[in-house]
Amino acid sequence: MTAVTDLPAALGARLLPAATAAAEVLPAPTPLVAGEPAAGDVAGCAGFAGASVADLHLPGSPRIAVLVGADLVAALAESPMGGLDLAAATQPALDAAAAALGVGCGAAREVALDAVPADLGNAFTLVPLVGDAAPAGAFLVSDGAAAAIDAVRGSDTSAPGSPAVSTPVAARGIEMLHGVDMEVTVELGRARLTVRELLALSPGEVLELDRAAGSPADLLVNGRLIARGEVVVVDEDFGLRVTEIVDETTAG
Known part of the structure; x- marks a missing residue:
């Protein structure tokens, strides 16, 4: 060498x-x-x-x-x-x-x-x-x-x-x-649509999610649920106040 x-x-x-x-x-x-x-x-x-x-x-x-x-x-x-x-x-x-x-x-x-x-x-x-x-x-x-x-x-x-x-x-x-970056996402809810419904979307349309108003939002790390919390506003930006840490038994 x-x-x-x-x-x-x-x-x-x-x-x-x-x-x-x-x-x-x-x-x-x-x-x-x-x-x-x-x-x-x-x-x-x-x-x-x-x-x-x-x-x-x-x-x-x-x-x-x-x-x-x-x-x-x-x-x-x-x-x-x-x-x-x-x-x-x-x-x-x-x-x-x-x-x-x-x-x-x-x-x-x-x-x-x-x-x-x-x-x-x-x-x-x-x-x-x-x-x-x-x-x-x-x-x-x-x-x-x-x-x-x-x-x-x-x-x-x-x-x-x-x-x-x-x-x-x-x-x-x-x-x-400890120094590894991970993608953190907050999810308010989900909906299932057909391709026809997706193609028919237009500005002003309202999608109904599978979660009731006032329900906690999910905090996901690399797609895995780890916590839930309340959506808040921090200096004109959205934030999440964590109210529950989800363990493996409750995550399922």
């Missing part, structure tokens, strides 16, 4: 800070530290359990990616809120890495592990993210990103100051998901 000194100069100068930024916010069972960058290959992606990729806001939309271990994949799948999205869980890490590279990135998307090399253009650099002396994740940068960063930054290859490496408290089990 190629050592970091053989990587493109501009990328080499920014790679470790970017990987460190990703490591600081990537959910993991233990705090992560960026390891030694090396040329990536299919074998380097083996042993991980999931992957997310995002396009950098650079000409040609080169890509970066993060690989995660089985601990995070299992925690997302077994969350009390239902199966959570790996792309959403890794978006902050990709955003942080892109910012450290001096650019932005698009929305993360989950990809199959064996598709990662092709998705990155089959030429990429891999930085292991190590926790408890074992790789718990990885940060990947396509060689297309290296060329694009060099083109945008010009010949400036000076390395930025080394960022302070934080030492967050180890997060285990569900605690590692």
Whole structure:
């Protein structure tokens, strides 16, 4: 595998800070530290359990990616809120890495592990993210990103100051998901309509919902009912005053 000194100069100068930024916010069972960058290959992606990729806001939309271990994949799948999205869980890490590279990135998307090399253009650099002396994740940068960063930054290859490496408290089990964004929805009620009725809708039409006036609204997280409450107005915006937390027995 190629050592970091053989990587493109501009990328080499920014790679470790970017990987460190990703490591600081990537959910993991233990705090992560960026390891030694090396040329990536299919074998380097083996042993991980999931992957997310995002396009950098650079000409040609080169890509970066993060690989995660089985601990995070299992925690997302077994969350009390239902199966959570790996792309959403890794978006902050990709955003942080892109910012450290001096650019932005698009929305993360989950990809199959064996598709990662092709998705990155089959030429990429891999930085292991190590926790408890074992790789718990990885940060990947396509060689297309290296060329694009060099083109945008010009010949400036000076390395930025080394960022302070934080030492967050180890997060285990569900605690590692504390920073994961989830979609929260308030539902007033539901109605069933035929296609004909849907096509016949017009402005001013009133739909009758399956809930009586004054009944509590449902609070759903990623589509799962977790609470009920009263709709209120807060600074001219709607809000929900929670009146009941729903457990699994009553949710059904």
